[in-house]
Every structure is written in C-alpha cells, then in structure tokens.
Amino acid sequence: MNAAPASAGEQAVAAAVLRSDRFRLEREGDWVRIEAIITAMEKGRVQRLSDDDVLALPVLYRNLLSSLSIARESSLDAGLIAYLESLTLRAYFLVYGTRTTFGAWCRSFFGGGLSRAVRAIWVDLLIALAFMVVGALVGYALVAADQDWFSRLVPTQFADVRVPGASREALESTLFGEARSDGLEVFAAYLFSNNAQVAILAFALGFALGVPTVLLLIYNMASLGAMLWVFASRGLTLEFVGWLSIHGTTELLAILLAGAAGLHVGRALGFPGARSHMAALSGAGRTAAQVMAGVIVMLICAGLLEGFARQLVQSTTLRYAIGYGVLTAWLLYFFALRPRRS
Structure with a gap:
C-alpha cells in the first residue's frame, strides 16, 4: 500500500536533483569565471586580469543575477542558492561600489x-x-x-x-x-x-x-x-x-x-x-x-x-x-x- 507513494516521492526528489544538476552544468562555467575575476580584484591583482575578463565582468554579473532569480523561483537546493547569493553580493561591490583606499x-x-x-x-x-x-x-x-x-x-x-x-x-x-x-x-x-x-x-x-x-x-x-x-x-x-x-x-x-x-x-x-x-x-x-x-x-x-x-x-x-x-x-x-x- 505504501510502495506507490514512496516511489512517487523518490521520483520527485530525483527529478529535483536532476534539474538542479542540469542547471548547474549549463551555467557553472560563467560562475567559475566571475568568481575568479572577483577573487583577483579583491586581492588587488587587477593587473593580472585580461582585458576580456574586465570587459566581461558586467555581462557575467547580469547573468549571475539571472541565475539567482531562476534558482529562487525554481526552488533549487538551498546550498546552490546560498552560493549564488554570496557570489552576487561580492560582485555587486566590485561592479557598483566605490573602490578607493582609506588614504x-x-x-x-x-x-x-x-x-x-x-x-x-x-x-x-x-x-x-x-x-x-x-x-x-x-x-x-x-x-x-x-x-x-x-x-x-x-x-x-x-x-x-x-x-x-x-x-x-x-x-x-x-x-x-x-x-x-x-x-x-x-x-x-x-x-x-x-x-x-x-x-x-x-x-x-x-x-x-x-x-x-x-x-x-x-x-x-x-x-x-x-x-x-x-x-x-x-x-x-x-x-x-x-x-x-x-x-x-x-x-x-x-x-x-x-x-x-x-x-x-x-x-x-x-x-x-x-x-x-x-x-x-x-x-x-x-x-x-x-x-x-x-x-x-x-x-x-x-x-x-x-x-x-x-x-x-x-x-x-x-x-x-x-x-x-x-x-x-x-x-x-x-x-x-x-x-x-x-
């Protein structure tokens, strides 16, 4: 009697995991690239970035916002959403924040x-x-x-x-x-x-x-x-x-x-x-x-x-x-x- 509901539940979980994995595979390359750019800029290594990376930052940031929005609406796993939120916050301060030293x-x-x-x-x-x-x-x-x-x-x-x-x-x-x-x-x-x-x-x-x-x-x-x-x-x-x-x-x-x-x-x-x-x-x-x-x-x-x-x-x-x-x-x-x- 309980086999059918359990099987349906397992199928729902498997479908959610598959959807989350597919979403990550499609967009993970952009996430890795923008995270590398952000890390370099936070460490003061802007001169090591290529011109293509610097010019791509605004586009990657907008794509990152889109990914976060979709992840929230699709109720993907909480770990992925938390990662995207953290990455978006770091990117925001670099794209829109004032970058100046205290001096x-x-x-x-x-x-x-x-x-x-x-x-x-x-x-x-x-x-x-x-x-x-x-x-x-x-x-x-x-x-x-x-x-x-x-x-x-x-x-x-x-x-x-x-x-x-x-x-x-x-x-x-x-x-x-x-x-x-x-x-x-x-x-x-x-x-x-x-x-x-x-x-x-x-x-x-x-x-x-x-x-x-x-x-x-x-x-x-x-x-x-x-x-x-x-x-x-x-x-x-x-x-x-x-x-x-x-x-x-x-x-x-x-x-x-x-x-x-x-x-x-x-x-x-x-x-x-x-x-x-x-x-x-x-x-x-x-x-x-x-x-x-x-x-x-x-x-x-x-x-x-x-x-x-x-x-x-x-x-x-x-x-x-x-x-x-x-x-x-x-x-x-x-x-x-x-x-x-x-």
Whole structure:
C-alpha cells in the first residue's frame, strides 16, 4: 500500500536533483569565471586580469543575477542558492561600489570635500550663528536682571566657585591657577565627551524641522552668557574670553557646524522644493554627514586644547593668539580652500 507513494516521492526528489544538476552544468562555467575575476580584484591583482575578463565582468554579473532569480523561483537546493547569493553580493561591490583606499578617501575629504560641504550649508550656518548669538545675549541679560537664573542655566559641575557674588580673587584663580599636568588627560576626555554630546544632539534633532536644534543652541549659549556675566561683573571680561578662546573658538565653531548640519536636514524635510522629500533628504543627508565627520575632528582638537593648552598657557595674550589663530586657520580652510574637483 505504501510502495506507490514512496516511489512517487523518490521520483520527485530525483527529478529535483536532476534539474538542479542540469542547471548547474549549463551555467557553472560563467560562475567559475566571475568568481575568479572577483577573487583577483579583491586581492588587488587587477593587473593580472585580461582585458576580456574586465570587459566581461558586467555581462557575467547580469547573468549571475539571472541565475539567482531562476534558482529562487525554481526552488533549487538551498546550498546552490546560498552560493549564488554570496557570489552576487561580492560582485555587486566590485561592479557598483566605490573602490578607493582609506588614504585616497582622506585626501579627497580633507583636500576639498569637507570645505565644499561646509560652504554648501552657508544659509544654515548664518541661521545657527544668529540663534547662538541670541542665546548668549539672553543668558547674559537674564542673569544680569536676576541672579537666580544662573543656577537654572549653568550646570552645577561648571559652576564650582564661579558663581554670582564670588570675589575677583576667587574668579581670577580659576583662570590663572597653577598649571598641573596630572589629571589633564581625564579632564580633556570629560570635556570632549560633553561637547561631542551637544554637537551630536544639535545635529540629530534637526529631523524635527530643526526646532529642537535651535532650542539646544540657544540654551547652550545661554549658559555661556550667564558665565560671562559672572566674570564681567568683576572686571574680568578680557581674561575670561581669553581663557575661553584658546579652545572655545574651535569648540563653538564645531557646535555651530553641527547645528547648521541639523538645520540643513530639517530645512530639506520641511521645504524640499521641486524635489521629492526623499530626494531632498538624501542630498541634505550626504552633505550633513560630511560636515559631521569634520565636526568630530574639530572636537578632538578642541578637547586637546581644552585639556592641555588651556591649563598650561597662563598668558592672556598668548591665549588670544592661539585661540584666534586656530579660528583663522579653520575659517581659511573652510571658505578659502577651493581646490578643483578631480
């Protein structure tokens, strides 16, 4: 009674195996050839390939896609499908992927790609700069009118003795304390983490039409304005600005760029123009991502200046020279460097 069904099942399996073997025999030559080409290119041996192999790669890739499609539709064995999928993925990156070394990418990025991306968001830079200036003025004015605002605007870890009512001597000691190298590495790492968090949030919040980004920029600068009032009230404005400038020019410029990148994405989402929302977001996202890569580099520089140079340099004049010399270098790089596209 069970012989017939078993025989039918065996026949079905045998037919499937035969179909799979015939499919493999008909196309395996192309698979072996494209796998050899891919392997040679992955190992950097392109010069060993013949001109015919290089020219045949796109055709072989299309045939490989066709083979994979047929294998899936015909429900051929899973091992064959997995092999074709792996081979197709490897071929895709060689046919359509960007083949460049890390060094070449760095030369392209820092040699003009980053500066072009920054110039492309100049409108957003002006908007972000305006809100940052407003934030600093608001923070200064609020504390000048009511000193209770200071504790609401300035995080406690930054306040210590730098609070309203502190004596000139106490405030001056925070600006020109004895330079110590021990622990500066930890301090630099902490400040870099804080600044990076503000910059990344300013960028990430841009998706909500840029409104949270604007609020974060205003709040961050309001804290700075509040702290500025404390030192200004004791006649230490120049000294405080010099103390801040040695690292703050780079740090604040990085936060400005991050905020502008977030606003650029928000503007693309809210006002895509003639393009679709997806097309506008795609273009804005690529530009903003380049800017943010530069922001990370700037924050690393700011962290080093903040943790080391600011503590070791005790001259206000030298602090101004370093801070605004570095700022000038950044601005020249972003807006004066205009290499021709390769």
